[in-house]
Amino acid sequence: MNYYVLLKMVPDTVEELEIAPDGKALDLEINRLKLADSDEHAIEQALLLKEKHGGEVTVVALEAPDVDDALFTALAKGANRAIKIAGDWAGLQSLGAAKVMAAYLAPGGQLPAETVVLLRSQAYDDLEGEVGPALAELVKAPFVGVVTSVTPEGGKLRVLKEFAGGLRGEFVLPVPCVLGIQSAEKPPRYVPIAKVRATQKTAKIETAEVAAPEKPAVVEVERMYKPEAAGRAQMFEGSPEEVADQVVEVLAQNSLI
Amino acid sequence: MSNGILVLVEQVKGEISEITYEMLGLGRRLADELKVPLTAALTGGGVAGLAGQLGAADKVLVVDSPALNMAPAATLAGVAGAAAAQCQAGLVLVGGTNVSLGIGTILSLRTGLPYVNFCKAVKVENGAVVATSLLCGGKILSDVKLAENRGILSIYPGAFPAEAGKSDKSPTVETLAAPVEAPAVEFAKFIEPETGDVDITKQDILVAVGRGIQSQDNLALAEELAQALGGAVCASRPVIDQNWLPLSRQVGKSGMSVKPRLYLALGISGAPEHWEGMQGSRLIISINTDPKAPIFEGSHYGACADVLDVIPALTEKVRARKA
Numbered sequence: 001m002n003y004y005v006l007l008k009m010v011p012d013t014v015e016e017l018e019i020a021p022d023g024k025a026l027d028l029e030i031n032r033l034k035l036a037d038s039d040e041h042a043i044e045q046a047l048l049l050k051e052k053h054g055g056e057v058t059v060v061a062l063e064a065p066d067v068d069d070a071l072f073t074a075l076a077k078g079a080n081r082a083i084k085i086a087g088d089w090a091g092l093q094s095l096g097a098a099k100v101m102a103a104y105l106a107p108g109g110q111l112p113a114e115t116v117v118l119l120r121s122q123a124y125d126d127l128e129g130e131v132g133p134a135l136a137e138l139v140k141a142p143f144v145g146v147v148t149s150v151t152p153e154g155g156k157l158r159v160l161k162e163f164a165g166g167l168r169g170e171f172v173l174p175v176p177c178v179l180g181i182q183s184a185e186k187p188p189r190y191v192p193i194a195k196v197r198a199t200q201k202t203a204k205i206e207t208a209e210v211a212a213p214e215k216p217a218v219v220e221v222e223r224m225y226k227p228e229a230a231g232r233a234q235m236f237e238g239s240p241e242e243v244a245d246q247v248v249e250v251l252a253q254n255s256l257i
Numbered sequence: 258m259s260n261g262i263l264v265l266v267e268q269v270k271g272e273i274s275e276i277t278y279e280m281l282g283l284g285r286r287l288a289d290e291l292k293v294p295l296t297a298a299l300t301g302g303g304v305a306g307l308a309g310q311l312g313a314a315d316k317v318l319v320v321d322s323p324a325l326n327m328a329p330a331a332t333l334a335g336v337a338g339a340a341a342a343q344c345q346a347g348l349v350l351v352g353g354t355n356v357s358l359g360i361g362t363i364l365s366l367r368t369g370l371p372y373v374n375f376c377k378a379v380k381v382e383n384g385a386v387v388a389t390s391l392l393c394g395g396k397i398l399s400d401v402k403l404a405e406n407r408g409i410l411s412i413y414p415g416a417f418p419a420e421a422g423k424s425d426k427s428p429t430v431e432t433l434a435a436p437v438e439a440p441a442v443e444f445a446k447f448i449e450p451e452t453g454d455v456d457i458t459k460q461d462i463l464v465a466v467g468r469g470i471q472s473q474d475n476l477a478l479a480e481e482l483a484q485a486l487g488g489a490v491c492a493s494r495p496v497i498d499q500n501w502l503p504l505s506r507q508v509g510k511s512g513m514s515v516k517p518r519l520y521l522a523l524g525i526s527g528a529p530e531h532w533e534g535m536q537g538s539r540l541i542i543s544i545n546t547d548p549k550a551p552i553f554e555g556s557h558y559g560a561c562a563d564v565l566d567v568i569p570a571l572t573e574k575v576r577a578r579k580a
Contacts, residue, residue, distance in 0.1 A: 013394040013526070016549060026397065041498070095365065095372065121358065122374075124393055127401065129374040133330050133359030137366050142329060142441035146355040146511065158445070162511035163269065163355050164414075166450025166504065169327060172443040180358070182511065183498045219371040219401040219408060222387070227398055227551070233543060233559030240566035247542060247567075248574045250558055254540055256462065256519050257486065257578050 001055035001152070001175070002112070003046040005079070006101055006119035006131065007071065009033040009064050013124075017226070024221045026125065028065065028090070035070040038120035044184035045150055046118050047078050053152050056080045062089045062100060068205060069196075076191045076199040085208050093126045098134035099213035106139040111176035116157065121145045121180035127219065132180035142173045145180030260406065262288050263346035264314065265337050266299045266307075267357055269327075270447070273310055276352035276414050281313040282421025283379060283412065284350055288315075290381040291406065297428070298340035300325045300333065305430075312426035318343060318433040325437060327444040330359030332437065337364050339435035347407040348386065354414055355511055361409045371408045373401055375529075377416040394528040395551035414510070415533045450513070453505030455489045462488025463517045465508060465535070466496055469524015469545060469564045473501040478568045479523065485575040491515065493531045509534040523564040527552025 011017055011031040018027040046057045058081040059074040061067045071082040085104055089097070105111060122129045122145075136143030148168070149160040157173050162182055173179075236246040251257045264284045267274040281297065288295035297314035299307060302323030311317050318340045325336065337360060341349055351361040353375060365372035377398075378389040386403045388410055457463060464483040470476060476490065483490045490506065497507040508515055510530040520538035525531060527543070527550055535541070536555065543556040544564050553559040560567065 011393055013396050013528075014547070017393055017396050019397075026393070037495075095362070124375070127374055127390055127392075127399060128362065128365075128372050130359060130362040133362040134366060136359075137331060137363045143331065143359060144329065144442055145358045160448065161355070164511060164514070166507070166511075166513055167269070168448040168450075170445040170448060171327075172445055174441065183494075187499045219373055219403060222400045222402050224397060224399045226396065227554060233541075233553045233556035235553070236558060236560040240562055240570050243544070243560040243562050243567050244570035244574045247558070247560070247571055248578055250540075250542065251486075251519070251575070252578065254519070256540070257575055 001049070001053065002115050003049060003055055003057045004105060004115065004117045005039070005042045005046045005057065005059045005074070006117065007039050007059055007061040007067065007074070008036050008120065008123055008131070009067050009070060010036045010123055010125040019224050019226070024224055025091070026224070033064070033066045036120045036123050038181055038183070040188040041184040042118040042120060042181040043074050043077060043079065044186060044188040045181050047189070048185055049150060049152070050078070058083060060085065060101070060104065062092070062097060063087055064089065071205050072200050072203070073191060073196050075203045076196045077189055082203070082205045083208050084205050085210055087212060093218050094123065094128035094131045095134050095218075096213065096215055098131045098138055100210055101131065101135050102138035103210040103213060104208055109139070111139045111141050113176060115176040117178045118181050121147070121182045127221070132178050136178040141177050143178045143180070144171050144173060146182045147179050148183050149185050150179065260291070261294045261296055261344045261346040262348045262350070263341050263344055264295070264297045265349065265351045265357065265360065266297050266311065267352045267354060268299070268301050268304060268307065269356060271301070271304065271307070273307055274352065274354070274356065275419050276354055276412065278419035278422030279414065279417040280350040280352065280412050280422065281311065282419065283417045285313045285421065287348070287379065287381060287386065291384070294344065296340070296344040296346060298337060300336050302326045308430045309427065312424035312428050313422045314428050316344065316429045316431060318431055320433050320435050320437070322437045324440055328440045329442040330363050332440045334360050334363035334367060335438045336435050338367055340433055341368065343433055347405065348403070349409045351409060351411050352414065353411040361411045365409050371403070372411070373408055374411040375413055376410045377413045379410065391529050394526060395532065396549070413529060415536055451503070451505045453503050455506070457489055457491045457506055457508065458513050458515055460489045460515070461518045462486045463491050463515060463519070464488055464521045464523065465491045465493065465525060466523050467493040467525030468495045470496065471565065473499070475565060476501055478565070478572070482568050482572045482575070485572050485579070486519075488517070488519070493525050522552050522556065523568065525552055526550045527555070
């Protein structure tokens with residue numbers, strides 16, 4: 001089986017995020033980027049499948065700032081190949097990104113046999129956010145999202161999908177297919193920086209070219225901004241001891257202790 | 258003129274999901290302001306009897322086919338497209354839920370209607386529909402104006418009042434003979450929630466931990482605090498994904514929805530997916546090192562501090578107060 005994991009860099013929300021001067025987009029010069037959390041899980045899930053059932057893992061990303069780090073890290077974790085699709089993709093939303101990925105993965109219009117594409121279930125940094133179902137539609141492959149477990153079974157895949165309130169569903173898909181991964185069966189493995197550096201010296205990121213797709217109709221952002229602190233919490237100040245004192249007071253006032 | 262509004266009804270196991278009423282309430286308001294009809298598309302096997310619960314809509318289109326229960330997004334998008342064509346809808350509302358994930362995207366590719374995900378507010382400004390999306394874990398808002406009021410909006414669960422979508426009126430009900438694509442994905446079975454050792458949905462006091470707890474060993478601190486308070490420990494997704502706590506303790510979009518008397522959010526940033534599961538809590542107190550953490554926006558009280566410092570102090574003081 002050939003597992004393709006599609007990677008995307010997203011703004012790290014642990015940092016303060018900045019809006020571009022035009023007020024209509026995130027400032028990608030300033031905001032620190034990191035690999036989308038569920039892409040970390042998609043890599044892990046693909047590696048687990050490869051280790052258990054054989055096959056090859058290829059990570060694929062559109063050219064973007066800092067994406068080489070993510071690709072080398074995936075190689076250091078055990079991916080067999082890393083592909084970067086060259087081009088200036090700034091401003092491309094999810095449906096557009098899906099078209100580029102479709103052109104690369106399915107040049108004939110359909111995914112090759114024995115191909116499983118894994119990627120984040122959603123990404124939170126663009127207005128569409130869903131490359132997976134778009135890609136599946138474009139390459140005429142079945143799709144399930146919010147997946148937390150994948151088991152090969154007689155040439156098909158049995159997967160678990162999360163709904164809400166702890167309810168889950170079990171689905172069976174034929175291969176080739178596209179899976180939106182929510183979380184892998186195990187926490188994503190850690191790889192030391194030293195190993196990533198060593199990989200950078202020995203391994204290579206392959207560059208691929210695809211024709212830029214026709215831009216899909218996208219809505220124009222009128223304004224991008226940070227939420228106003230309207231319903232903001234009443235803040236406790238002071239040392240941890242003082243904070244604890246104030247919390248205890250509020251708990252007592254509310255008859256909780 | 259394609260200008261009607263269509264709500265894609267979400268049902269799971271023959272029960273209308275709450276998101277449907279949120280969308281119907283929003284759809285009703287938009288339809289009244291824009292003076293256009295509101296239609297609901299109800300799909301699934303044996304669902305016709307549910308149409309009466311959708312009275313906030315002017316009309317309900319029913320596609321009754323067992324193949325549509327837990328069908329893949331592509332199949333449901335096919336039926337949604339037929340419903341949109343039938344009622345000449347230019348604006349389609351779909352649930353931003355795990356159940357409906359993918360339908361809006363695929364419908365967008367098939368119809369050319371632009372897709373706007375993560376909508377938490379929608380208003381009409383000078384006759385134009387403006388949607389506000391919540392991006393980047395709740396840290397960024399984005400406004401878009403829909404050209405000619407046409408588009409597909411994916412609606413954040415919990416962003417709109419469900420009550421507004423419940424009505425005693427009887428809608429016009431029509432059967433839609435839409436072709437149903439054979440689902441390419443087979444639905445095998447439901448797996449019911451594991452209740453685990455503690456049912457967090459039944460607790461009055463929850464001590465919730467997130468990334469800020471840093472390690473599995475530190476969970477013992479939270480456990481001690483929960484014991485002192487007479488509550489239980491629950492967690493946000495990153496903690497569950499590390500396998501530090503079982504799935505039955507997860508609060509959020511795909512985990513449990515809880516409404517305790519006290520929700521103590523410790524080291525939780527408050528991403529919308531988490532907020533969705535705990536917004537009904539009566540008293541929310543949050544502690545996080547990031548002063549800009551979205552959790553503070555909706556909390557009653559907060560403190561900018563390291564939970565690993567505050568938790569032991571708090572446990573001690575709660576014990577002292579109770580003694």
